[in-house]
Amino acid sequence: MRRVSGGFVVGGFTDHHVHLHLVDVDELTASVLGRVVDLGGNPRELARWAGDGAGSLGIEVAFAGAFLTAPGGYPSDRVWAPEGSVREIADADAALRAVTEMKDAGAAHIKVASNSTAGPVFTDELFTVIVDAAGARGLPVIAHAEGPGEAQRAIRLGATRLAHAPFTERLTEAEIDLQAASAEWISTLAIHGDETYEIAVDNVRRFYEAGGTVLYGTDMGNGPTPVGLNPHEIAALREAGIDGDDLLRTLDPVVGAPPLFIPGADVDPLLAHPLTPADLEA
Incomplete structure (x- = not known):
């Protein structure tokens, strides 16, 4: 930030949780996003969008490729899951093949689904096989952790980032401290309603106060979410106590991306727009 x-002049913002198959990707070129991270899609299509550098969408695209899930696990039965976006993993050999496939496609992460409210999840042993295979290929594991105890289990087994701030249950202070020391959370607060929203915001507030790293992410494509910066997510992060320079850090501005201008004395990302010569003359 300058x-x-x-x-202020900053790089384009990052949304750390999107699903490009489920949105009108052409709208991204007019947004203030400089990078998106797709966390579940057809790896061949995602590789095409990622391309080289800014990619075919005009912004930087990183991706995890397909969801890795247990046979019959989430989201294998979801009608919204695009063809080729799920790999059902039954054993260690299948895990190694899937991780290698994602790496070869250009994935920057591995996405593991661990949603015990919607079907079977991996055993500890198979989850660990995936983590080890990903680590050997330089790929951190991001977990969709949903259901009692799943957020704690995923991090204990080696995932380093949660695709959603925990929303199933209010974590204890000890659990918050362990998470803050071991994991990053992608916010995705605005997708929730009522009780799960309150739980997620409370968990994020205490995680952030404990020194945990929160990353802006919206689960773009999950319902009628904006294709661009989501003001509801920004408001939720502020409700969790994250604002000012810390809020900007959650947005992870991209060095080298087309610059944005934020007018005024306060760093309010909702006022950002692409930098013009007139902004520098003001």
Whole structure:
């Protein structure tokens, strides 16, 4: 971030949890996003969008490729899951093949589904096989952890990032401290309603206060979410106590992306727009 007369210049923002198959990707080119991270899709299609550098969408695209899940596990039965976006993993050999496939496609992460409320999940042993295979290929594991105890289990077994801030249950202070020392959370607060929203915001507030790293992410494509910066997610992060420079850090501005201008004395990302020569003359 660079302070200039009349405001601040920053790189385009990052949404750390999107599903490009489920949105109108052409709208991204007019947004203030400089990078998106797809966390569940057809790896061949995602590789095409990622391309080289800014990729075919005009912004940087990173991806995890297909969801890795237990046979019959989430989201294998979901009508919204695009063809080729799920790999059902029954054993260690299948795990190694799937991780290798994602790596060869250009994945930057591995996405593991661990949703015990919607079907079977991996055993500890098979989850660990996936983590080890991913680690050997330089790929961190991001977990969709849903259901009692799943957030704690995923991190204990070696995932380093949660695709959603925990929303199934209010974590204890000891659990929050362990998470803050071991994991990053992608926020995705605005997708929730009522009780799960309150649980997730409370968990994020205490995780952030404990020194945990929160990353802005919206689960773009999950319902009628904006294709661009989501003001509801920004409001939820502020409700969790994250604002100012810390809020900007959750947005992870992209160095080298087309610059944005944020007018005023305060760093309010909702005021950001693509930098023009007139902004620098103000």
